[in-house]
Amino acid sequence: MSRAVHLDGITKRFPGVVANDEVDLTVERGTVHALLGENGAGKTTLMNVLYGLYQPDEGRVVVDGEARQFDSPRDAIDAGVGMIHQHFMLVDPMTVAENITLGNEPRKLLGLTVDRERADREVRELADRYGFDVDPTAIVEDIGVGVQQRVEILKALYRGADVLILDEPTAVLTPQEVADLFSVFEELTAQGKTIIFITHKLGEAMTAADEITVLRGGENVGVVDADAVTREELAELMVGREVLLDVDRRPADVGEERLRVADLSVEDSRGVRAVDDVSFSVRAGEVFGIAGVDGNGQSELVEAITGLRGVQSGGVALDRTDVTDASRRDRIEAGMAYIPEDRQERGLVMDFDLVSNGLLGSQHSRPYASAGRIDWAQTRDHAESIVEEYDVRPPDADATAADLSGGNQQKFVVGRELARDPSVLVASHPTRGVDVGSMEFIHDRIDALRAAGVGVLLVSSKLDEVTSLSDRLGVMYEGELVDVVDPDAVTEEELGLLMAGERPDDVSRVTPTDGGTDR
Amino acid sequence: MTDLLDGRPSGRLLVAGVAALVFVALGVAALVAPESQVGRLFGIVVSASTLAATLRLSVPIVFAAIGGIFAEKSGVINIGLEGLLIISAFTAVFGADLTGSLWLGYLVAVVASTALAGLFAVVCIEFRADQIIAGLAVWLIALGLAPFGSQVIYGGPNTKSVDTLGTVTVPVLSDVPFFGALFDASPAVYLMFLAVAVGWYTLNRTTFGRWVRAAGENPKALDTAGVDVSRVRYAAVLLSGTFSGMGGASLAFSIGQFTGNGPTMVNGKGFIAIVAYLFGNYNPVGALLSTALFAGLDAVQLRLQTTDLYALPDSLVQTIPFVAVIVVLAFVGKTRLPEAAGEHYESGEE
Numbered sequence: 074m075s076r077a078v079h080l081d082g083i084t085k086r087f088p089g090v091v092a093n094d095e096v097d098l099t100v101e102r103g104t105v106h107a108l109l110g111e112n113g114a115g116k117t118t119l120m121n122v123l124y125g126l127y128q129p130d131e132g133r134v135v136v137d138g139e140a141r142q143f144d145s146p147r148d149a150i151d152a153g154v155g156m157i158h159q160h161f162m163l164v165d166p167m168t169v170a171e172n173i174t175l176g177n178e179p180r181k182l183l184g185l186t187v188d189r190e191r192a193d194r195e196v197r198e199l200a201d202r203y204g205f206d207v208d209p210t211a212i213v214e215d216i217g218v219g220v221q222q223r224v225e226i227l228k229a230l231y232r233g234a235d236v237l238i239l240d241e242p243t244a245v246l247t248p249q250e251v252a253d254l255f256s257v258f259e260e261l262t263a264q265g266k267t268i269i270f271i272t273h274k275l276g277e278a279m280t281a282a283d284e285i286t287v288l289r290g291g292e293n294v295g296v297v298d299a300d301a302v303t304r305e306e307l308a309e310l311m312v313g314r315e316v317l318l319d320v321d322r323r324p325a326d327v328g329e330e331r332l333r334v335a336d337l338s339v340e341d342s343r344g345v346r347a348v349d350d351v352s353f354s355v356r357a358g359e360v361f362g363i364a365g366v367d368g369n370g371q372s373e374l375v376e377a378i379t380g381l382r383g384v385q386s387g388g389v390a391l392d393r394t395d396v397t398d399a400s401r402r403d404r405i406e407a408g409m410a411y412i413p414e415d416r417q418e419r420g421l422v423m424d425f426d427l428v429s430n431g432l433l434g435s436q437h438s439r440p441y442a443s444a445g446r447i448d449w450a451q452t453r454d455h456a457e458s459i460v461e462e463y464d465v466r467p468p469d470a471d472a473t474a475a476d477l478s479g480g481n482q483q484k485f486v487v488g489r490e491l492a493r494d495p496s497v498l499v500a501s502h503p504t505r506g507v508d509v510g511s512m513e514f515i516h517d518r519i520d521a522l523r524a525a526g527v528g529v530l531l532v533s534s535k536l537d538e539v540t541s542l543s544d545r546l547g548v549m550y551e552g553e554l555v556d557v558v559d560p561d562a563v564t565e566e567e568l569g570l571l572m573a574g575e576r577p578d579d580v581s582r583v584t585p586t587d588g589g590t591d592r
Numbered sequence: 593m594t595d596l597l598d599g600r601p602s603g604r605l606l607v608a609g610v611a612a613l614v615f616v617a618l619g620v621a622a623l624v625a626p627e628s629q630v631g632r633l634f635g636i637v638v639s640a641s642t643l644a645a646t647l648r649l650s651v652p653i654v655f656a657a658i659g660g661i662f663a664e665k666s667g668v669i670n671i672g673l674e675g676l677l678i679i680s681a682f683t684a685v686f687g688a689d690l691t692g693s694l695w696l697g698y699l700v701a702v703v704a705s706t707a708l709a710g711l712f713a714v715v716c717i718e719f720r721a722d723q724i725i726a727g728l729a730v731w732l733i734a735l736g737l738a739p740f741g742s743q744v745i746y747g748g749p750n751t752k753s754v755d756t757l758g759t760v761t762v763p764v765l766s767d768v769p770f771f772g773a774l775f776d777a778s779p780a781v782y783l784m785f786l787a788v789a790v791g792w793y794t795l796n797r798t799t800f801g802r803w804v805r806a807a808g809e810n811p812k813a814l815d816t817a818g819v820d821v822s823r824v825r826y827a828a829v830l831l832s833g834t835f836s837g838m839g840g841a842s843l844a845f846s847i848g849q850f851t852g853n854g855p856t857m858v859n860g861k862g863f864i865a866i867v868a869y870l871f872g873n874y875n876p877v878g879a880l881l882s883t884a885l886f887a888g889l890d891a892v893q894l895r896l897q898t899t900d901l902y903a904l905p906d907s908l909v910q911t912i913p914f915v916a917v918i919v920v921l922a923f924v925g926k927t928r929l930p931e932a933a934g935e936h937y938e939s940g941e942e
Contacts, residue, residue, distance in 0.1 A: 147818050162813040164806045165931065175806055176817030178799045185798050 076138065077102040077236050077267035078123065078154075083132035085118055092118040094291045095132070100236075100284075105258050105268045107282035107299070109275070111311060111508035112480035113466060115291040116271045120238050123269075124156040125149035136236065155229025156238040159245075161221055162228075163213050170196040170209035173228045199227055204260050219250035223257065230266075237261065239270040243277055244506065247367075255281045273508045275307045287311055312510045327544075328357030330393065331528030332378070332497045333586075337387035339370070339377045347373035349552035350387070353585040355497065355528040360519065362543025362560065363532045366572055370552035371532045372414060375501045378530070379411045380404050381419075392496060405434050410495035412487055414502040414532075420486040421474040428470050431456035431489050459488035464514070480507040487515055491522065498522055501532045516542060536568060545583050550574040557585045607871075607923050611885060636895050637888075643773040645891035647781045648846055650883045652677055652858070654784050655839025656865035657872070657879040658791040659709075659832035665795065665874055666828030667808035667932045668716055669723045670709070672730025673836055674862025680705035680840025681858060682738035685850040686745065688754045694845060697754070701844075702837035708734065709833025713826050720936045731862070739852030749852035756848040780842035784880075787835060791876035804828050808930030811937040821937050836862070867917055870927045882920070889913040 080098040084091065092115045100106040108116045121127045123134060125143030134141050136152050143149045146156070163172050174192045181188040196209040205223050213221060222242060229237055243251045258268050258281055272278050278285045282299045287310045295310045332355040339348035347370040355361040365371055376382035378389050380401045388397040391407050399407070413419035421430050432452045435441045441452050456470040463484040465477065474482055487503060500519065504512040519542060523529055533539045539546055539560070546560040548571040556571050562581035570577050615637070622634035636642060656673040663670035680701035688697025712730050715721045739749045746752055760782065762775035774781075795801040803824045806814040811821045843857065844850050851857040864886060865879075872878025890913040897906050 146816060150818070162810065162816050164809045164813050166809060166928075167802075167805065171802060172813070175802065175814065176819045178802065180799060185800070187797060187799050187802060189797075 075102050076100065077136070078269070079133075079135040080119065080123060081133040081135060083119060083122055083129045083134070085115075085122055085127055086130050090291075092291050093122070093129070096288065096291070096293045098286055098293070099296075100267055100269055102267050103262050103265050104283040105262055105270070105281055107278035107285045108269060108271045108288065109273065109278045109285050109307065109311060110288035111273055111510050112478045114288040114311075116288050117240055118291075119288070120156065120240060120269065120271060123149070124154060124238060150232050150234065153233055153235035154238065155232060155234030155236070157222065157225040157229060157240065157242065159240045159242075161225050163221060163224060165212075165214035167213060168209065169207055169211050169213060169216070169224050169227075172213055172224055173199075173209075173231050175228075177232065196227065196231070199231055203227075203230070203257070203264065205257070217250070218245050219247070219253060222246070222250075222254065226257065226261075235265070236267045236269065239268065241272060242270055243272065243274065251277070273311075275304050275311070275509065279304070279307070289313055308509055311508075326524075326526075327359045328526055330354050331357050331391070332530060333390040333393075334374075334378065335388050335390070337374070337377060337389065338385040339373045339382060340385055341373050346385070347552050348377065351549075351552075351554045352387075353547055353554060353557065355530050357496075357526045357528050358523055359544040360523050360529040360531050360542050362539035362546040363530070363549055363554075364536060364539045364546055364568060364572065365534070365549035367534050369549045369572075371549055372501070373552075374549070375411075375414070375499055375530075375532055379409065379499055402437060405493070406438065408493075408496035410490040410493045410498045412490050412498070412500040412503045414505065416479075416482050416486050417474075421482060423475040424473055426471050426473050427460060427465070427477075427485060428453050428456045430474050430485065431459055431470075433489070434493070455492070459485060459492060463488035480511050483507045484511055484515070487518065491518055495522075495527055498527055498529045499532075500529065502534065503531070504533075504535070504538060536565065540568070547585065548572055554585065556580060557583055559583050607885075607920055608881075632899075636899070637892055638770060639895075640770050640773045642888070642891045642895060643770060644777065645894065646884060646888045647773065647777055647784075649887035649890050650880070651778070651780045651784050651846070652839035652843040652861045653865045653868055653883045653887065654880050655787060655842065656836045656862050657869040657883060658787055658876050659835030659839075660865055661791065661795070661869045661874050661876060661879065662804060662828045662835070663832035664869070664933055665808045665930055666804045666825045667811060667930060667935060667937065668713070668825055668829050669727065669934050670712065670730075670829060670832050671724055671727030671866065672709075672712055672734075672862075673832070673865050674858060674860065675727075675731035675734030676705045676708060676833055676836035677840040677843065677858045677862045678731075678734040678738045678856050679708050680837040681844040681856070682741060682751070682840075682850045682852070684841035684844040685751045685754055685848075686741065688845070689752065694755055694757060698838070698841045698845070701841035702834055705837030705840060706830055706833035709829050709836070710826075712833075713829035716829070717822055717825050717936075720938075723934050735856065738850070738856060742850060742852045751850040751852075753849045754845075757842070757845045778842070778846060780838075780846065783838065783842070787838065788876045788880045791835070795876065800824075800827070805930070807937075808932055811932050811935075815937075815939050821939065825937075839865075864917065867921060871920055873927055874930075885920070886913050886917060889916050 076099055078098065078100040080096065082095045082097060083093050084095050085093040096119055098119065110116045118127065122129045125146045125148050134143060136154060141152055164175065170192045173196050179188040179191040179195065180186060193209040200207045205227065207220060207223055207227065213224065226237065242254060246254060261268060279299050279302065285297050285299050286293060287295045289311060335352050337348055337351045338346060341347035351374060353361060363371055373382060377384050380399060384397060388395055390396065391404065391409055394407065396404055396407060417423060432441055432447065436447065441448055441455065453470060459465065460468050460470055465481050465485050477485065483506060503519065504515050507515065519529060531539060531542055543560045545557055546563065547554050547557045548568065550572060551574060555574060556576060559581045567577055567580050618630060618634040618637065622631040625631050656677055660670055660673050683704040684697045684701035687700025688694050691697060708730060712726055715726045716723050742749055742751050757778045757780055759776055760779050766772045766776035795804065803814060803819050807821050807824045815821050868883040868886065869879040871882040893909050893912045896909050
């Protein structure tokens with residue numbers, strides 16, 4: 074085998090930070106190589122150096138055995154290096170073939186007109202060669218995210234890429250699409266292409282890669298064979314200390330009812346019933362988990378509980394007070410904290426600094442505001458204490474939310490919501506997109522809240538998260554709460570069946586209202 | 593046809609359907625009672641002179657609309673079309689007066705309008721100014737400059753008269769009832785149809801057109817594909833000046849004079865052009881059809897003012913086309929703006 078890519082002692086400094094510190098990376102031709110690390114470990118920076126977006130301060134980039142100087146992505150593309158970014162670079166209203174050939178269109182009629190037949194044909198041939206099921210004439214915005222990703226891969230291949238870099242390629246995919254992507258990897262490497270993919274998910278690196286390079290704090294801390302390493306070893310390499318992948322919980326010490334959802338039905342934005350007659354209660358000191366495949370009504374349920382969406386029938390009670398029609402503000406003041414599933418859409422104002430973002434939801438209340446005036450000194454202290462306590466990086470309350478990586482944005486939102494001293498926490502995908510170290514931290518916080526007598530409603534599509542944190546676990550399917558089970562007793566197979574809408578007979582059920590004496 | 597008028601035309605189909613229905617209803621009523629008020633109204637609507645007037649009124653709007661499509665498709669909203677029409681209407685007459693040739697005047701107008709569009713492009717693309725404000729500035733500059741130039745050169749807001757473009761008559765075809773007006777028209781009308789065809793082809797079939805659309809939808813995708821986004825946007829904005837220049841010159845040469853009182857002879861046509869291309873969903877053919885709807889109503893309105901058909905005040909009749917625009921806009925809510933329209937783009941920025 075020969076080396077497709079060799080990065081030799083790459084150092085890249087930004088003002089105040091060394092993003093890459095003498096990092097080596099060697100990738101053999103025809104293999105899949107995972108670049109694993111926590112958020113901010115320098116993975117993307119390193120790949121941007123290889124792709125010509127950044128120039129290294131020290132070190133050499135060797136592609137195909139030749140030292141290269143990439144001044145722009147154009148140079149990298151010419152040397153056969155293609156990159157598929159996390160956010161796709163596709164023109165939505167154009168066809169697949171138009172996107173793939175953009176900038177390199179086959180032409181006819183004096184070179185002015187696009188030869189569309191040839192473009193479609195070439196794209197079809199390319200897709201066939203790698204066994205991709207992609208229709209060149211489909212409009213990009215009409216096709217699924219997984220297919221769009223394949224269009225991005227084809228775009229790189231059409232430009233002659235031999236080395237493909239994928240930045241967090243699974244972040245936007247469903248589990249099935251992830252499996253499809255990994256078989257695409259196999260097909261590509263079988264035909265001599267080399268793949269480097271960035272990830273912070275241990276399991277994916279182990280499944281899909283031949284070799285794994287682990288980055289931590291901008292340094293290469295180890296290169297391991299994916300078949301000969303355990304999850305625990307990888308996690309330790311990545312985080313730099315031993316990581317408890319399972320939360321060690323004390324038994325629940327439940328108190329009175331905090332949140333009750335009674336016969337709740339909710340319609341989604343298209344007027345389709347998304348939540349259908351759902352009832353459950355959450356008591357003080359317990360975590361009620363909701364599992365299910367995304368899109369089975371969990372979002373609408375959470376929105377109805379938090380007051381972001383109207384209900385069709387049924388009600389929501391907070392500390393035995395009916396809040397079905399209460400405003401967001403009333404619910405916050407009544408002690409409901411909410412970690413939204415989309416932090417950028419609902420959790421933060423991206424152009425605001427952390428001081429202002431830390432105020433969101435408290436802008437009416439003491440001690441941050443009185444008589445219509447905001448106490449900025451108080452607000453700043455508040456934001457700084459969140460930043461410090463939750464280890465938000467960069468540790469600068471004047472940074473705008475957009476300056477933070479996704480994981481740090483999430484930590485800040487979690488910190489702000491938990492600082493409300495809530496009686497009920499509604500957490501929707503609280504660890505989405507955060508690395509394993511931050512995940513452990515957020516799980517610890519939720520556990521601490523539970524111990525302090527807060528009622529926690531936890532919605533997540535990560536099965537290990539909901540099973541390890543919850544005391545009772547409800548499963549939603551097509552808007553209905555199909556069952557509520559004991560997460561310690563249920564098996565993964567049983568959960569899978571429930572999530573598919575079936576009800577196996579011998580599941581260890583628990584009651585949705587826990588005791589149900591008042592029903 | 594679906595290819596020509598792409599998109600999801602629900603609201604547009606509705607408007608077109610209602611217009612067709614009204615037309616048929618008028619026709620039926622006219623057949624039953626040709627001498628009734630309705631019958632006479634139908635007679636006005638289907639007369640060759642109404643079609644001729646519709647074409648004449650459409651010319652500047654369609655040219656400006658095609659220009660606006662190029663600019664906005666590339667991501668630069670050019671709200672200054674009105675100003676480009678004004679400046680070119682004036683410079684056309686001035687150029688023709690100076691050179692003694694209408695077609696040289698035409699050229700002067702196109703150059704002047706393209707230059708003003710170029711200034712707008714530099715301000716918007718190079719200096720990242722707000723496109724709406726810069727566009728309004730283009731309008732206000734032209735609105736002040738053209739009548740001022742006329743005042744200095746001709747001693748009043750109206751210029752002296754030059755020749756008109758006259759008409760080119762196609763033998764035989766021009767004798768066809770009603771549609772004959774299509775073949776007995778000003779050269780500007782033929783140019784307008786040519787511009788629609790060229791505009792559509794450029795936008796939908798050429799590499800340049802594809803880059804324009806990509807620049808307006810996802811400039812980063814175009815940039816990473818190795819095409820200079822700024823250059824594409826400059827070219828598109830300059831084209832909006834060129835097309836508008838042809839529109840303004842055609843307008844001035846239809847009467848052989850530039851009149852600069854109040855809103856000038858352009859009188860909102862550049863803004864109507866924006867409505868036209870939005871209603872036409874950024875498609876030159878669609879813009880032509882929606883302009884024809886507006887200009888047709890305007891032509892009918894002009895005729896109605898000279899008849900005794902209804903005892904309505906003229907000022908009320910004059911509002912018909914504008915009421916139509918408001919109704920049309922209410923249905924047009926679904927127009928899909930280019931994703932990056934109005935946004936600055938700089939290569940290498942995250």
